[in-house]
Amino acid sequence: MTKFLDWMPVAASDYAKEVDWINLMITTAAALCILAVTAAMLFFAWIYRRRAEREHSAYITHNYLLEVLWTAIPTVVVIAVFYFGTKSYVAARTPVKNALEVQVTGYQWGWDFLYATGKQSTNELVVPVNTPVRLVLKSRDVNHSFFVPALRLKEDVLAGAYHYLWFTATRIGEYPVFCTEYCGLSHAYMQGKLRVVSQADYASFSQIEQTHEMPVSEAGQQLFAAKGCMACHSVDGTPRVGPTLKAIFGREEKLVDGSKIVVDENYLAESLKQPNAKIAEGFAPNMMPSFEGQLSEQELEALIAYLKTL
């Protein structure tokens, strides 16, 4: 289509192309509707314009068939749009196994990125091409929103809970990143960059100089030992006082109240801070101490990173 209806920026993923297609479909349909009704309106305005003061006009009050038709047809149309829009979106939000993970922290006013290797970057997110990526988003202060126009995706970044984004970039290049939730004075400067690089480039980028920095999960492992978690939780599958943490991440946990839950970052964080909030089936409440206030945010993140490796 012409630029007239479609101003989307370059698409950096297959999903983005899908969105463009849906968008173009809606825009075109909308434009056609608007044109048709406007043309009819102008046509009526012209041929039924008042030519004489006393002039015949028809006494028509309603037509049930028409009412039914123009209720039913738009209903069908919007449900079709709903179907396509939802299908693509849900596919894009379905977790991909073994996705490359990056921790994203928003703050007034910038973005920090932490990669699985322990590599860190600020305001520039680097990801390998053709690789599923999972962003774990969290804010250190007020609300932000992580928006990559080239991916046609955004998700709010809030304090108090982790949010997620999944994507697979398919086009090497540099793309703007914007904060799209107003966050105070320099909100407009809270811009970053997404750099999609080849997998080889990514490997060299994410490598860290072997100095005192260590991978996050390793720091988590040391904490796991230091805080005495081992006393109650095995990592090899044997049940102790508490459930084993083997393959804990992503596993479906049955709770004492009968409900089921898939273990994610929010669940792990809650279990550390308020152990009694959700009790796994077969275990008693009030066994585990709360670590609320005893772990810094970084330590919490490290622990969670470690648990994911089990």
Next chain:
Amino acid sequence: MNENTANEPSPPLNYLTAERGIWSWWMSTDHKRIGLMYLGSMIFFFFLGGFIALAIRSQLFRAGSTLLAPQSYNVAFTIHGVIMIFLFIVPGVPATLGNFLLPLMIGAKDVAFPRMNRLSYWIYALGALFAFGALFMGVDTGWTFYAPYSIQNRWGVVTMTLAAFVLGFSSILTGLNFLVTIHKLRCPGMSWNRLPLFVWTLYATAILQVVATPVIGITLLLLILENLFGVGVFNPAMGGDPVLFQHFFWFYSHPVVYIMILPSMGIISEIVPVFSRKPIFGYKALVAASIGIAVISVLVWGHHMFVAGMSDAARIAFSLLTFLVAVPTAVKVFNWLSTMYKGSISFESPMLYAMAFIFLFMIAGTSGIHLATLATDAHYHDTYFVVAHFHYTIQGGAVIGLYAGLHFWFPLIFGRVYNEKLARLAFWMVFIGFNGTFLPQFALGMEGMPRRYFTYPAEFEPLHQVSTVFAFLNGTGYSLVLLNLLYAAFRGKRSPANPWGSLGLEWSTSLPPPHDNFERIPVVEDWSYGYAQPQTAVRLKQMEEASRAAQLHQGPQTPHEGPPRHMQPEQAYDAAKLGMWIFLGTEILLFGGLFCAYIIYRLANLELFATASRHLSWPLGTLNTVILLTSSYFMARAVSRARSGDNDGIIRCLDLTLLCALAFLVIKGFEYAAKFEHHLFPPPNIYFGLYFATTGLHALHVLCGMGVIVWLRGLAENERFSKTYFTPVEMGGLYWHLVDVIWIYLFPLLYLI
């Protein structure tokens, strides 16, 4: 205005000239004067907000412009939004044209509660004053006040949200008044299926005002408390949930967009038939669409939060429901279009505005489809696409509708006509200016330009420049409209009777109408869309004669105090009762919001709540419950004494009720004192935050109730009640019982479980 009319030959007395002086306007209970006062204030704010908009557009003319400092820009867009939303378009059409026309269109002498109507204007003025104060305090949160940015203890936010809270009150009063008026004050023959469509949309709007506003009330109240004392509910640092704020906020603020647009749709439904000389097409469908929109609109708030971290299931559900709202909107467009079919159409300025509305609203509605679609909204959310969408709906829809109505009913309101040529010129400037401003913003949104940015990457510049240039044309157009109408209101030529040849009941009285609207309550024999029929010409002639006759019979009518004279006694009683029940409903919703918050946090923090609630003294709580129940008993006695005309009995029972209330507050005072001593205030956690918020709000209600009782007591002492008239006692009693019932829910929730 008065002087000028006095200079002209044989001045007929009307609502404008019935009394003179600013004070007589301020104190007036005449719905027409109140409507005009609203109109004046709102137009003032519209231009103030518009002026700020031009400042914003100027800053955005160039990338990296430094015309406005970053902070000034952030303050400017906040002020622009707050003024345009809360001071201008939310009161909008109902408070102005609605107030003016509703009684005239249903053949009543005034609204059901004229003094409450005046009170709603006073409250509006108070709210405006607060908002005005906040303007100078540098609030920079945006009109959405999202937490936690808005809870950093800033007086500006407190003042601004207090303003919005107060304005909500005024909105509830208007809605309540309209609901009761439409139910109880329709003239003989004005059955529901003859009700003008504008009135139907006012009705649907009033329901939304009454249902949704209490929820924003409690939200803003919590936000204020959060800023002052740190309740914790919206503060992640205290375990609160910022997303909950958004849920609460949009539960109100989505319906509110339909509060803005529905009455404007009603105006279009009035104008198109008149200028097409044809009955409205699909009357029933249009009514059903209005009600349908109102109902669905309270179920779709989540579409503002698609990317705010809701579960995917919630995103899908809200998306589907949002799509459904588009259907009744489309139905309306098709019916308006069909009304023009085979008509005899003329194109004076009201019709031009109406046709523009239809065109613009299609763009607005279809862009809503882009936003309701999950895949595309994830791209568009919080970009200029949303900005363009809601300006098309609000400015292109609600405001253009208001201007259509102003031009249409202008001769009725002022008895004069404006310069039509100038009106058309101004229309085209507004229309072209508007489209030129906001069409490019759709494209900007597609490109990914985020909203609320005081500067932007250079690639967005060309479209921003186009937008800014046309914004000035838009503004000039509106100024021309204003000048034209303002001049005409004072100096315009006298309007002939029924200048558009409308069959609307409102045109059958004089232009402008007398204080009491109609000599005698009219009797209606047909709907007001019976154009193109053999008898149409005769009816129009009769209306014209009635209108001229009304001119001759006018005398000065002083707005009055005391028991309503514009209703029959039974009618007044029914109205009071219905009004009271609606009011109680809003109170329940207000507390309902708090209960929701309580339950949500309780479920999330079972342990914390269980331990914290042990700090409360359940014996004192129980004692207080008993005391309140006793007071309810005495209140019921007071009502039954009133029914048997026993004045002393009323006073005695009221005294006892008062005594109980006082005891309740004293005990409450002891409880609070103990909490203060234990340093539980400011609240250390959400439990105590909610404890103080709920019990404090309840105590405030007790205090209000005591005020009511004292007032009733005064009336009883002056022997104002009789066996046949004791409505205030009964209504006061209902209110008191509600205050008790709320406690009955609070008590176990806070003290026992």
